[in-house]
Amino acid sequence: MPHTVGLLIDALLALDRSRVRRILLEAGSPDGLEAAFEELMTTALEEIGAEWEKGRVALSQIYMAGRICEEAIDELLPPREGGRHGAPRLAIATFDDYHMLGKRLVYSMLRAAGYQVFDYGRAELESLLFRVREDRVDILLLSVLMLPAALHIADLRRRIDQAGLKLKVIVGGAPFRFDATLWREVGADAMGRTASDAITLVRRFSGGIA
Amino acid sequence: MMTSLQRIAAALACREPDRVPFFLLPILHGARELGLTIREYFSRPRHVVEGQLRLRRKYGHDCLTAFTYAALEVEAWGGEVIFRDDGPPNAGAPIIRSADAIGQLVPPEVGRTDCLLQGLETLRMLKEAAGDEVPVIGSVIAPFSLPVMQLGFEAYLDLIYDRPDAFARLMALNEEFCVAWANAQLAAGASSITYVDPVGSPTIVPRELYLRTGLPIAQRTLARIRGTTAISFASGRCLGIIDDVATTGAAAVSVSTDEELGAVKRACRGRLAVVGNLNGIAMRSWSEADAGRAVKRAIASAGPGGGFILSDNHGEIPWQVPESVLLSISHAVHTWGNYPLTWTQTDE
Numbered sequence: 001m002p003h004t005v006g007l008l009i010d011a012l013l014a015l016d017r018s019r020v021r022r023i024l025l026e027a028g029s030p031d032g033l034e035a036a037f038e039e040l041m042t043t044a045l046e047e048i049g050a051e052w053e054k055g056r057v058a059l060s061q062i063y064m065a066g067r068i069c070e071e072a073i074d075e076l077l078p079p080r081e082g083g084r085h086g087a088p089r090l091a092i093a094t095f096d097d098y099h100m101l102g103k104r105l106v107y108s109m110l111r112a113a114g115y116q117v118f119d120y121g122r123a124e125l126e127s128l129l130f131r132v133r134e135d136r137v138d139i140l141l142l143s144v145l146m147l148p149a150a151l152h153i154a155d156l157r158r159r160i161d162q163a164g165l166k167l168k169v170i171v172g173g174a175p176f177r178f179d180a181t182l183w184r185e186v187g188a189d190a191m192g193r194t195a196s197d198a199i200t201l202v203r204r205f206s207g208g209i210a
Numbered sequence: 211m212m213t214s215l216q217r218i219a220a221a222l223a224c225r226e227p228d229r230v231p232f233f234l235l236p237i238l239h240g241a242r243e244l245g246l247t248i249r250e251y252f253s254r255p256r257h258v259v260e261g262q263l264r265l266r267r268k269y270g271h272d273c274l275t276a277f278t279y280a281a282l283e284v285e286a287w288g289g290e291v292i293f294r295d296d297g298p299p300n301a302g303a304p305i306i307r308s309a310d311a312i313g314q315l316v317p318p319e320v321g322r323t324d325c326l327l328q329g330l331e332t333l334r335m336l337k338e339a340a341g342d343e344v345p346v347i348g349s350v351i352a353p354f355s356l357p358v359m360q361l362g363f364e365a366y367l368d369l370i371y372d373r374p375d376a377f378a379r380l381m382a383l384n385e386e387f388c389v390a391w392a393n394a395q396l397a398a399g400a401s402s403i404t405y406v407d408p409v410g411s412p413t414i415v416p417r418e419l420y421l422r423t424g425l426p427i428a429q430r431t432l433a434r435i436r437g438t439t440a441i442s443f444a445s446g447r448c449l450g451i452i453d454d455v456a457t458t459g460a461a462a463v464s465v466s467t468d469e470e471l472g473a474v475k476r477a478c479r480g481r482l483a484v485v486g487n488l489n490g491i492a493m494r495s496w497s498e499a500d501a502g503r504a505v506k507r508a509i510a511s512a513g514p515g516g517g518f519i520l521s522d523n524h525g526e527i528p529w530q531v532p533e534s535v536l537l538s539i540s541h542a543v544h545t546w547g548n549y550p551l552t553w554t555q556t557d558e
């Protein structure tokens with residue numbers, strides 16, 4: 001497996017789609033193709049994310065790696081019916097901000113890891129409150145790029161708590177990377193420094209069910 | 211004592227001035243000085259000029275700037291600007307909706323575009339107030355970075371990777387616009403042009419892609435800008451491409467908090483001055499002592515030998531950073547920034 005992951009990372013960074021497909025299909029797994037895909041892609045994307053944090057991989061490569069993984073899922077796996085049994089109900093939004101790429105990256109990481117996610121697009125406080133309640137969301141992932149939007153998450157948190165909703169809030173985006181204490185200040189339950197951190201954090205908060 | 215203009219000129223020539231020069235860039239804070247909303251503040255050149263002058267009197271920094279907001283440039287191309295009361299305005303919906311639409315795209319003419327003419331008016335008034343005492347900074351968004359606002363980031367990355375033809379055409383249009391806009395600013399009195407190109411940073415694209423795209427674009431564009439230029443990566447990394455940046459003709463480069471200022475300074479080896487790298491976002495909750503420590507650390511890493519301008523790492527102080535922090539930063543530069551920096555050999 002570690003060797004295969006290395007090959008997959010190289011193929012993803014080289015944007016070599018046919019090599020990516022070959023590696024995934026050859027990997028196989030006693031639990032089936034889907035499990036093998038998830039395992040390999042998650043490990044590769046997490047590794048690529050970690051390299052970005054060290055400044056050794058660029059954001060465009062994270063984007064392309066996520067895109068290629070999603071294409072492989074769509075082409076090679078049968079369409080999935082509904083969510084996985086026992087998986088947490090996840091939703092993602094760009095909050096009070098116009099910058100959508102962060103959300104897009106996190107969304108592809110979660111898809112590669114086999115999660116289904118409600119995508120609320122660009123959302124403001126009231127509509128978000130309404131939708132998380134309606135959809136009975138367990139974990140809400142928020143992406144922002146501007147500092148005022150990040151600070152505004154504190155108001156959302158307050159309203160979530162006032163409404164008695166028991167959901168976890170995971171935040172991410174540039175302001176949180178530049179101020180490592182900001183996520184606590186706005187009342188988030190966790191912060192991801194790179195898009196693939198969403199996978200680790202969702203696993204942590206779903207207590208191993210998924 | 212040197213004037214601010216002399217101080218900056220010495221730093222850009224990679225020599226030691228009388229004191230570490232200091233670019234404080236509170237772009238939005240002028241609105242607070244004048245008791246206006248951010249939108250009202252940016253609506254008139256005279257507001258920005260008055261704001262800039264008051265801020266310089268308060269903090270004693272070594273520049274004035276005509277920069278208002280990056281989205282101004284897509285406003286010039288027909289885009290919408292969305293204002294808010296607690297932060298910088300942002301670009302609205304993309305003006306280019308598909309790669310194929312690039313074929314029909316026509317760049318704005320600087321002399322006929324109201325928002326740009328306002329910017330030029332601001333520059334002229336600032337230059338008149340500045341005389342030969344303090345530099346007035348102009349700025350342009352690089353042709354390689356502007357498309358994030360023209361198309362949206364995801365669509366732009368798809369364009370780069372999937373549509374080299376349409377990408378090349380867009381770069382040609384953006385280069386013409388950028389050169390014209392930069393030269394108009396120089397003609398209106400800008401002392402230098404900051405070329406804002408964070409998409410070229412290794413934070414955003416790998417070096418091998420930069421060598422084929424952002425770098426040749428920067429080389430061509432800067433060669434046609436008739437004045438001093440500096441490259442800003444807007445808090446993106448730059449250490450891995452310093453040798454490349456040194457070939458563009460820029461006099462200075464901005465450094466991210468994500469990188470060690472001293473390491474970037476060493477990599478520049480007198481070819482480029484370094485500007486940076488205080489963390490503008492973390493600054494919001496700094497104490498007076500934090501500010502002093504951060505300024506001292508930056509000066510100790512990059513001050514000796516000159517070629518250093520102290521600044522934040524992005525080129526804009528967030529609205530939420532309080533006056534007390536900016537005063538502490540200013541106080542620390544004036545206390546610890548005087549050359550020769552003998553204390554850096556004994557201290558820390």
Ligand code: B12
Pocket residue numbers: 049052059062099101102103105106141142143144145146147148170171172173174175177178191192193194195196197198237278279280281297298299300301302351355356358359363406408409413414443444445446447490491523524526528
């Ligand atoms: C490239 C860039 C530009 C370009 C393009 C901007 C754009 N996207 O529209 C240009 C030159 C146009 C620009 C302009 C501006 N910029 Co700018 N820019 C940057 C830069 C270098 C990268 C921004 C970016 O889009 N990155 C891509 C996103 C996806 O990256 P990210 O948010 O870091 O996301 C990663 C992780 O954080 C994580 N993640 C993201 N969301 C989530 C969510 C979850 C749940 C998890 C787990 C993880 C996660 O995944 C991603 C990858 O792993 C940053 C500085 C930096 N070093 O990051 C400044 C930065 C975003 N800019 C900033 C600002 C202020 C501006 C302007 C408002 C300046 C102005 N006054 O005009 C304008 C706004 C432009 C507009 N859209 O209208 C600030 C914003 C913070 C603040 N001070 O409020 C930054 C952070 C710089 C700084 N250090 O202060 N900018």
